[in-house]
Structure formats: C-alpha cells, structure tokens
Amino acid sequence: MSLARSKDIDIKAEAFASLYDRVCKRKGSEAMVRDLLSQPASRxxxxxxxxxxxxxxxxxxxxxxxxxxxxxxxxxxxxxxxxxxxxxxxxxxxxxxxxxxxxxxxxxxxxxxxxxxxxxxxxxxxxxxxxxxxxxxxxxxxxxxxxxxxxxxxxxxxxxxxxxxxxxxxxxLGVDTFLLSRDVEAYFVEHGLISGSARSKRSLNTIQNTFFDWQKESGLSLQELSQIVSFSCGDNYVGMVQ
Structure with missing residues (x-):
C-alpha cells in the first residue's frame, strides 16, 4: 500500500499521511525512512x-x-x-x-x-x-x-x-508492539491527544487506539508505526549524516 497522500483517503488516513510526509522530509527521503524501519518477528x-x-x-x-x-x-x-x-x-x-x-x-x-x-x-x-x-x-x-x-x-x-x-x-523478543519512548509520548502530548500522565488508563487507551487506526490505514506493523512517530519529533539524529 502506498503511503503517499491521496485525495481519496479519509480524514483519519490523511492525518497519518501528513505524519509520514513530515518524517520523510526530516529524514531526506522515503527510501531513508524505509531503511530505518525494523520489522517484528513472525508468529x-x-x-x-x-x-x-x-x-x-x-x-x-x-x-x-x-x-x-x-x-x-x-x-x-x-x-x-x-x-x-x-x-x-x-x-x-x-x-x-x-x-x-x-x-x-x-x-x-x-x-x-x-x-x-x-x-x-x-x-x-x-x-x-x-x-x-x-x-x-x-x-x-x-x-x-x-x-x-x-x-x-x-x-x-x-x-x-x-x-x-x-x-x-x-x-x-520480536513481539509487535509500539513503545512509549520519550519522543512518542511527546508526540501525543504536543498534538493534544493526551494530557497528564501517558500511563493513565485513558491515555493508554487513546494511544493504543490511535496506533490501531494508523495500522488499519497504513498496513504497517505497530513497531514500524512507533518508529515513524518517534522520527517525527524530537532531535533529528537517527539516520542523519553528521
């Protein structure tokens, strides 16, 4: 499935497309992003x-x-x-x-x-x-x-x-999961998706449901999506030539 922006994508998918576009621009290209993403293990x-x-x-x-x-x-x-x-x-x-x-x-x-x-x-x-x-x-x-x-x-x-x-x-161990890294938490706070502790039941449900929505929209694993979110904010070091 192409992750490029499309007029036929609904509002939620457009939000992910915007996220992905920003990551590609930060890293220089879609090819670079693809190279940085790691995959979970198979069942x-x-x-x-x-x-x-x-x-x-x-x-x-x-x-x-x-x-x-x-x-x-x-x-x-x-x-x-x-x-x-x-x-x-x-x-x-x-x-x-x-x-x-x-x-x-x-x-x-x-x-x-x-x-x-x-x-x-x-x-x-x-x-x-x-x-x-x-x-x-x-x-x-x-x-x-x-x-x-x-x-x-x-x-x-x-x-x-x-x-x-x-x-x-x-x-x-290869289990497909997103992670609440500092950058991932920062993304959800900065975009007004959660407030207060990221570990509260409400925040965790919001974060999980958002990742599941993105997964349906993109066809990507939770592991890839978690990395994409972390690449979208914070210091832009990973994959960049110093």
Whole structure:
C-alpha cells in the first residue's frame, strides 16, 4: 500500500499521511525512512522462542532500567553463565541463600533486589507454561486488540516489568508492539491527544487506539508505526549524516 497522500483517503488516513510526509522530509527521503524501519518477528519465530529466552530478556531489561545499558551488555555473557542459561527449572530450584550468594558475584551487576526478580519472573513463566504450554504460546494467543492489557499483565504478575521494561523486552523478543519512548509520548502530548500522565488508563487507551487506526490505514506493523512517530519529533539524529 502506498503511503503517499491521496485525495481519496479519509480524514483519519490523511492525518497519518501528513505524519509520514513530515518524517520523510526530516529524514531526506522515503527510501531513508524505509531503511530505518525494523520489522517484528513472525508468529512462527515467536512460537519458536524458548521460555529461557523470555526470562533472559526480562532480566536484561530489568537490569538495564536505570543503569548504563552498555555495561549490562558487556556483562551479559556472565549473567548467562551464572544463572544456568536462564533455565527455568534450574532457576526455580534456587534457594534464597544461593540467590544471595550469586548477587555478590562481581562477574555480574551486584544488585540483590534485581537478582531476586530472576526467580520471581521464572515463577510467572512457569505458571503460564503450565496453562499454555509455553510463554510464547501465551503471548501469541493474547488478544491483538489489547496490547496494553499484556503490558499490564507483565506489570502485575511479573517483577519490575512495569513502565517501559516489559514492553521493551517484548519488542526485543520480536513481539509487535509500539513503545512509549520519550519522543512518542511527546508526540501525543504536543498534538493534544493526551494530557497528564501517558500511563493513565485513558491515555493508554487513546494511544493504543490511535496506533490501531494508523495500522488499519497504513498496513504497517505497530513497531514500524512507533518508529515513524518517534522520527517525527524530537532531535533529528537517527539516520542523519553528521
């Protein structure tokens, strides 16, 4: 489907066309925008993701939250080794004493409160795999029209997976989701679509419904649309030659 502006497009679609035109102008061309956009994983790719990779990514994002991402990436092979490759069954067998001991290991980031989330999120995944067979089955079976409901489930049932932590983990794992990045939040505020907290139920519903409308109009994934919105405002660095 062409995203160029058309007289035959209705009012809502025209709003997205305007957004897309602005992004193309900011980045220099439509080709540049297309090159910058990344795609979510296929349903099959997500279904092939083992439970340990979900736990690993949740853990990585928990440790990256409020910390230097580069340091977490550098130490990540050590995390994999210390925590048995995030094998769910092995993690569940860890007693409190072992968790405390591992939290003092200088090979990882020594934060006991965050280390505890590894076992807590393993419990969540174990509960889900008992009812759905795997966490991947659970994610792919979640209603597509209630993405923020999935975010809320992770916030309530998981450990430290609220805010952007859970959604960023899902995105990294290939699940098609928009993100409430600083630029995306700024877009919705500046255009008068939301007021107050972007995390309020009303704001989240407005943002989700807007993305769903754009998805119907454009045929693009939520991941692509989220990136387009972020490219439309804020500092124009991504993809630009310095």
């Amino acid at each position: 099959k790719q997500i279904l092939d993701t083992p439970d340990d990779r979900f736990l690993a990514e949740f853990t990585k994002k928990v440790f990256q939250s409020g910390f230097v991402w580069r340091v977490v990436r550098q130490k990540w092979p050590n995390f994999e080794e210390v925590f048995f490759g995030f094998d769910i069954n092995k993690i569940l067998l860890m007693p409190d004493e072992m968790l405390e001991q591992k939290a003092t290991n200088p090979a990882i980031i020594r934060n006991f409160n965050k280390v505890k989330t590894i076992r807590e999120n393993a419990w969540m995944i174990d509960d889900i795999r008992r009812s759905h067979g795997s966490f991947a089955n659970f994610v792919t079976q979640w209603p597509q029209d209630d993405l923020i409901g999935l975010w809320d489930y992770l916030r309530k049932k998981g450990a430290r997976l609220g805010g952007n932590t859970g959604p960023y983990a899902l995105r990294t």
